[in-house]
Amino acid sequence: MTERPLRRDAERNRQRLLEAARELMARDGLRVPYEEIARKAGSGMGTLYRRFPDRQDLVDALFTEHVDAVIDLARQASRADDAWSGLTWFMERQFALEADNRALGELLRGGQQGSARLAQSCARIAELVAPLVERAVRGGQLPAGVTAGDLETVHLMVGAVMDASRQHDPDRWRRALAVALAGLRHADLRGDG
Numbered sequence: 001m002t003e004r005p006l007r008r009d010a011e012r013n014r015q016r017l018l019e020a021a022r023e024l025m026a027r028d029g030l031r032v033p034y035e036e037i038a039r040k041a042g043s044g045m046g047t048l049y050r051r052f053p054d055r056q057d058l059v060d061a062l063f064t065e066h067v068d069a070v071i072d073l074a075r076q077a078s079r080a081d082d083a084w085s086g087l088t089w090f091m092e093r094q095f096a097l098e099a100d101n102r103a104l105g106e107l108l109r110g111g112q113q114g115s116a117r118l119a120q121s122c123a124r125i126a127e128l129v130a131p132l133v134e135r136a137v138r139g140g141q142l143p144a145g146v147t148a149g150d151l152e153t154v155h156l157m158v159g160a161v162m163d164a165s166r167q168h169d170p171d172r173w174r175r176a177l178a179v180a181l182a183g184l185r186h187a188d189l190r191g192d193g
Contacts, residue, residue, distance in 0.1 A: 146187065
């Protein structure tokens with residue numbers, strides 16, 4: 001069964017709600033109250049719940065394209081001749097997207113997982129990045145024992161710095177990423193130390 005297209009005024013209301021949610025969530029994160037979204041859109045709560053009865057519907061509508069952009073970055077990184085360069089390029093670009101959109105960072109770091117489709121997208125990112133890590137280990141650019149899971153840890157650590165310094169030092173994440181990646185390159189993760 002296909003959905004009927006919305007009337008023009010209903011579609012305008014839907015777009016205003018999405019734009020308000022996009023702006024508020026980029027600034028304040030995923031947990032922006034529905035009331036605040038409706039107020040910013042100049043809409044009523046009934047209209048908001050009619051268009052997006054569940055917060056996941058709203059998150060999916062807003063962030064599927066953003067997560068797809070991160071997948072595209074991972075694809076580009078996986079084509080890099082040098083695994084370490086591809087990996088660092090990917091991490092820098094992904095964090096730049098997250099710096100501009102707090103909710104995207106929360107979503108990618110698991111603060112609130114989206115729908116099954118968004119979870120599959122996040123898994124796809126991991127599938128594309130894991131071979132880069134493996135290539136970097138095989139090429140001696142990362143120590144033996146480093147895994148894609150360690151890169152997830154870097155993501156969580158740098159994301160925490162980003163969240164903590166967003167208001168007073170919004171670029172601090174860049175330094176944190178450099179420090180974390182340098183530490184990963186020299187970590188002794190063989191399990192004997």
